[in-house]
Amino acid sequence: MRVLIVEDEPKVASFIRRALEEESYAVDVCPDGIQGRDIASDVNYDLIILDLMLPGLAGIDVLQALRDARVKTPILILTARSKVEQRVTGLNAGADDYLTKPFAIEELLARSRALLRRASGDTTSRMQIDDLILDPITHEVTRGGQRIDLTSKEYALLEYMMRNAGRVLTRPMIAEHVWDIHFDTFTNVIDVYINYLRNKIDRDRERGLIQTVRGSGYTLKVPAG
Amino acid sequence: MLGFASALYVVMERAVQDHVDRELDEAAIAAARSLEEHRFGPFLLLDDLAHAFPELALIDKFFHIFGPHGQITLQSANIKSRGIPLSQTSLKAALQGHTTFETVRFHNEIPIRLLSYPIRHGDTLVNILRVGMSLRSGEDMLSRLVFVLLIGSPLAVAVSMLGGWFLAGRALRPVDSITLAAQRITGGDLTQRIHTTSKDEIGRLASTFNDMIARLEASIRQTRQFSADASHELRTPLTITKGETELALRKPRSPDTYREVLESNLEEIDRMSRIVDELLFLSRADLGEITMASVPVQLDTVVREIQSQAMVLGNERGIETILEHSEPVQVLGDEWRLRELVLNVVDNAVKYSPPGGTVQLSITTTDGRAQIVVQDHGIGIAPDEQRVIFDRFHRTDAARAHAQQGTGLGLAICKWIVETHHGTIDIDSAVGQGSRFTISLPLLSA
Numbered sequence: 123m124r125v126l127i128v129e130d131e132p133k134v135a136s137f138i139r140r141a142l143e144e145e146s147y148a149v150d151v152c153p154d155g156i157q158g159r160d161i162a163s164d165v166n167y168d169l170i171i172l173d174l175m176l177p178g179l180a181g182i183d184v185l186q187a188l189r190d191a192r193v194k195t196p197i198l199i200l201t202a203r204s205k206v207e208q209r210v211t212g213l214n215a216g217a218d219d220y221l222t223k224p225f226a227i228e229e230l231l232a233r234s235r236a237l238l239r240r241a242s243g244d245t246t247s248r249m250q251i252d253d254l255i256l257d258p259i260t261h262e263v264t265r266g267g268q269r270i271d272l273t274s275k276e277y278a279l280l281e282y283m284m285r286n287a288g289r290v291l292t293r294p295m296i297a298e299h300v301w302d303i304h305f306d307t308f309t310n311v312i313d314v315y316i317n318y319l320r321n322k323i324d325r326d327r328e329r330g331l332i333q334t335v336r337g338s339g340y341t342l343k344v345p346a347g
Numbered sequence: 348m349l350g351f352a353s354a355l356y357v358v359m360e361r362a363v364q365d366h367v368d369r370e371l372d373e374a375a376i377a378a379a380r381s382l383e384e385h386r387f388g389p390f391l392l393l394d395d396l397a398h399a400f401p402e403l404a405l406i407d408k409f410f411h412i413f414g415p416h417g418q419i420t421l422q423s424a425n426i427k428s429r430g431i432p433l434s435q436t437s438l439k440a441a442l443q444g445h446t447t448f449e450t451v452r453f454h455n456e457i458p459i460r461l462l463s464y465p466i467r468h469g470d471t472l473v474n475i476l477r478v479g480m481s482l483r484s485g486e487d488m489l490s491r492l493v494f495v496l497l498i499g500s501p502l503a504v505a506v507s508m509l510g511g512w513f514l515a516g517r518a519l520r521p522v523d524s525i526t527l528a529a530q531r532i533t534g535g536d537l538t539q540r541i542h543t544t545s546k547d548e549i550g551r552l553a554s555t556f557n558d559m560i561a562r563l564e565a566s567i568r569q570t571r572q573f574s575a576d577a578s579h580e581l582r583t584p585l586t587i588t589k590g591e592t593e594l595a596l597r598k599p600r601s602p603d604t605y606r607e608v609l610e611s612n613l614e615e616i617d618r619m620s621r622i623v624d625e626l627l628f629l630s631r632a633d634l635g636e637i638t639m640a641s642v643p644v645q646l647d648t649v650v651r652e653i654q655s656q657a658m659v660l661g662n663e664r665g666i667e668t669i670l671e672h673s674e675p676v677q678v679l680g681d682e683w684r685l686r687e688l689v690l691n692v693v694d695n696a697v698k699y700s701p702p703g704g705t706v707q708l709s710i711t712t713t714d715g716r717a718q719i720v721v722q723d724h725g726i727g728i729a730p731d732e733q734r735v736i737f738d739r740f741h742r743t744d745a746a747r748a749h750a751q752q753g754t755g756l757g758l759a760i761c762k763w764i765v766e767t768h769h770g771t772i773d774i775d776s777a778v779g780q781g782s783r784f785t786i787s788l789p790l791l792s793a
Binding site: 225 | 579586594598611
């Protein structure tokens with residue numbers, strides 16, 4: 123899952139980025155309202171964390187511009203003022219949730235998870251395909267009751283695939299949602315990570331859950347027949 | 348009203364009686380003179396008297412002339428059948444040579460006023476002249492007065508009450524609207540104003556009241572803005588310390604990571620202390636609680652010391668601070684505050700200078716004032732922001748991005764120090780070309 127943080131205070135942006143990266147999200151940071159609006163319209167983010175006090179363009183205007191441009195990405199706003207009107211204005215302008223500074227980091231993470239879950243249409247946080255279970259809170263992955271240890275990137279890739287189970291995911295889609303802006307598109311990193319994941323979850327199985335769609339990309343689904 | 352009516356009645360009654368008494372007295376004196384001319388005695392002829400004194404013929408007076416023992420000797424024609432004997436009191440008084448006034452009332456009739464006037468010849472009482480007069484006209488007048496008072500007084504009271512009520516209502520309507528406005532203001536609505544067009548005392552009261560509320564509104568808005576800004580400025584370092592600490596505690600970290608978090612937190616704690624210190628300073632300054640020394644200060648020495656401090660401050664980024672002109676300048680003020688002022692401006696110039704840049708400093712006497720100029724070649728300030736940089740908590744977007752450790756209060760404090768020294772601080776700046784701050788202070792007059 124890929125997250126954009128639009129926040130001008132470098133230290134605030136930095137600890138939010140590190141916290142999200144520890145949760146295996148791909149994170150981009152933008153310190154300016156205008157840049158934030160532009161990058162959020164170009165890249166298909168899964169979640170945007172938007173500060174309301176920004177240089178360049180105020181957070182509320184960024185929000186308005188994105189919703190006007192039909193960007194449906196969940197947006198969590200951060201506000202320094204605990205005034206009700208400001209939160210109401212933010213929510214009315216199309217924000218999905220808000221947090222007042224200073225906030226607890228666990229709350230930020232929990233709200234982010236909830237927004238991602240709602241966006242993928244799930245009602246519970248645990249995700250399951252066949253006997254493969256992923257818990258986004260504890261990051262625990264099991265197959266047939268057997269615990270599977272994954273690296274952060276492997277986990278991020280699996281979470282993205284499970285949230286979009288059954289859909290064909292092209293390499294650019296995977297790159298956009300699992301890797302951040304520093305990803306180099308001319309490498310075969312995605313294929314390498316798909317192989318790592320296959321080795322860990324589909325090893326010794328007759329038919330794997332991760333299937334290659336020739337000429338397009340990959341999909342995660344229960345094999346037919 | 349009742350008191351007034353009673354007093355009026357008594358006064359009128361007295362006036363009527365005095366008038367009657369005076370008339371009787373005049374008539375008596377005239378009659379007495381006439382009697383003397385006729386050598387007294389029973390030979391007085393009323394016709395002669397009437398002839399000599401036509402006014403005596405008037406029907407409203409009548410005469411009796413008594414002998415020295417009280418027996419009637421003569422009476423005027425208009426006395427008709429009535430005989431009024433001389434009273435013992437008046438006889439006694441007459442014997443002693445005094446005149447007597449009496450009022451006699453017969454049953455159900457108009458009272459009569461009588462004057463007994465002794466006519467003496469030497470020491471001997473010759474006759475007693477009595478002049479009488481009906482009090483009818485006086486009584487009539489008094490009863491008419493009573494009537495007027497009885498009907499008129501309540502009417503006057505009613506009319507004056509109505510008029511008073513109407514006038515008071517008119518006069519007090521603005522007072523009512525002031526009261527209403529005051530009540531709404533007490534309820535927290537400071538946008539209330541009193542609408543009045545009158546130019547009288549009430550109008551002046553209303554406009555004074557409006558001025559007062561306007562000033563109150565401005566001051567409360569300023570306070571609200573200030574505390575909102577203050578809490579916002581404090582929220583940022585709080586968010587950072589809380590966030591970084593919580594993140595560090597999520598799982599075991601290396602000692603280096605903990606060190607980094609603690610160092611960063613310490614920076615934020617310092618920033619918060621600075622904000623709180625400066626806020627306290629400004630609020631105490633607003634209340635007039637800051638005491639300022641007023642002694643001669645050698646300003647060029649202060650500037651020279653700050654130049655060497657600025658060299659240290661800019662050392663890391665290779666920024667040089669040059670003292671271009673320096674003249675001996677003395678001003679009257681607080682050396683410590685003036686030092687703070689110059690240091691603040693010079694520190695800003697260093698902060699916003701590009702690495703390897705220079706800051707020029709000068710202290711001169713220009714146009715009879717001490718003038719300190721601080722010139723940098725840094726990022727500069729946009730014209731619309733030049734107007735507000737001395738406001739509290741105002742930090743330009745560029746300043747925020749450039750130097751995260753600012754509090755947004757430094758220039759507000761500078762402005763306060765300059766103003767308490769009766770000086771000015773001005774800015775001349777262009778974006779990308781740097782800024783020039785000019786501090787001008789009155790010289791210490793020799």
